[in-house]
Amino acid sequence: TLIPGLVAAQDFPNGPIEVINNSKPGGGSDIFLRFATERAADILGTEFIHISKTGGVSTNTLKYVAGKPRDGHTLVIVNAGTALTMMRGTVDLTKEDIVPLVRGTIDPEFVVVKAGRFGDAADFIDFARNNPIKQAGTKVGGNPHVSALIFRNAVGMKDQVYVPFEKSGEIVINVINGNVDVALLNYDEFEAQAGAGEVEALAILTPERSSNSPDSPTGHEAGIPVDISVVRGIGVMSGTPEAVIEKLEAALLESMNSQGYLDYLAGSGQTAASIAGREEFGAQFEAMYEGYQAVAADLLK
Structure with a gap:
């Protein structure tokens, strides 16, 4: 007898996958997501539908994602705006509600x-x-x-x-x-x-x-002891079956290691070192969140 999570992974995906971002069509995050998922469509055998939900940094993005089933058919941009919005408390989600799946860019400042x-x-x-x-x-x-x-x-x-x-x-x-x-x-x-x-x-x-x-x-x-970069990645909601999360992570990493995506990175002086999986990106997102908390009082004045 197969356990439910494995059954879910075998049947996944059973429809299009929505990819939600907080920038306008043609913006930096939108372009990143399209390049990152380009090969994943063939790998998973489904269509990726890109949807922009702008407003309130990432408020409208996260509100939309929060109302979707936690089955892997909704992916979301994970970037500084995600952390900032959660920190501000403008949505009912916390960082524990997002699984940072893959990192796609580290564009240094x-x-x-x-x-x-x-x-x-x-x-x-x-x-x-x-x-x-x-x-x-x-x-x-x-x-x-x-x-x-x-x-x-x-x-x-x-x-x-x-x-x-x-x-x-x-x-x-x-x-x-x-x-x-x-x-x-x-x-x-x-x-x-x-x-x-x-x-x-x-x-x-x-x-x-x-x-x-x-x-x-x-x-x-x-003498400026700080690291600041534009970091972009892709996440999925917590509660998504683990086997589905693993399938998504593997497909996205394979997609981003394709020549088309590597050429996209090279356009901004980045290399394959920008690409990372769930463990590394999760730790980085946690650190990003803590860094934002350190300046929260000034930001919210």
């Missing part, structure tokens, strides 16, 4: 300033500890705002003024024009302007240097 404005990272740190700093980002209360607060604490800034913009292109322009002092950006967001000598990266906020910008020291080398 660089400390970007106007070229020539500071001698090096140490010069910037000294300035930031003695003067107010205007730091550019996007939506107030969103993921970049949280990263800015974590960065502020790591630097030991005297006073940080968060200046929000709609898009990264606007951020770069305002860094160049001197309207803001600093921004945290992914490499592809400032690559062209760095090549033109208009901006420069003082540090990369990862444990290791990047092949894209090998002369940029890590934050740890530069």
Whole structure:
């Protein structure tokens, strides 16, 4: 006699799998999810339907997922917005209600300033500890705002003024024009302007240097002891049969190790090292949640 979980896995999937994200169609998370699941459709023999549920960072995304059966036919983006929304208590879900299945990207943040404005990272740190700093980002209360607060604490800034913009292109322009002092950006967001000598990266906020910008020291080398990256993964609701979870994890990992997905990663300077399974990604999501709690009081003022 087969146990129920194995029966569920044998019959799974028995219909399309919905993939829910918190960005608009064509946004970073939407593009990631489409590339990540492209091969999984063939592997599992079913269709993946991508649905955007925007609003309240990830509030509408998680509310939608919470109302679906816990049978593996609904997947959800797991990123900083997921942790932030749960931490705020705007949904009835906690981090225990999500199983982070696979991680697909770790796109590191660089400390970007106007070229020539500071001698090096140490010069910037000294300035930031003695003067107010205007730091550019996007939506107030969103993921970049949280990263800015974590960065502020790591630097030991005297006073940080968060200046929000709609898009990264606007951020770069305002860094160049001197309207803001600093921004945290992914490499592809400032690559062209760095090549033109208009901006420069003082540090990369990862444990290791990047092949894209090998002369940029890590934050740890530069005296900014923090790691900040844009992390995206895929999760499923807790309570989904374990055998189904294992089947999904295996299919998604196989899909993301395909050449098409690896080419997508290479486009932002990432490698297969960005890909991880449930154990590693689960521990990372837990740490992300704890890091956000450390700045929660400032964020919710």
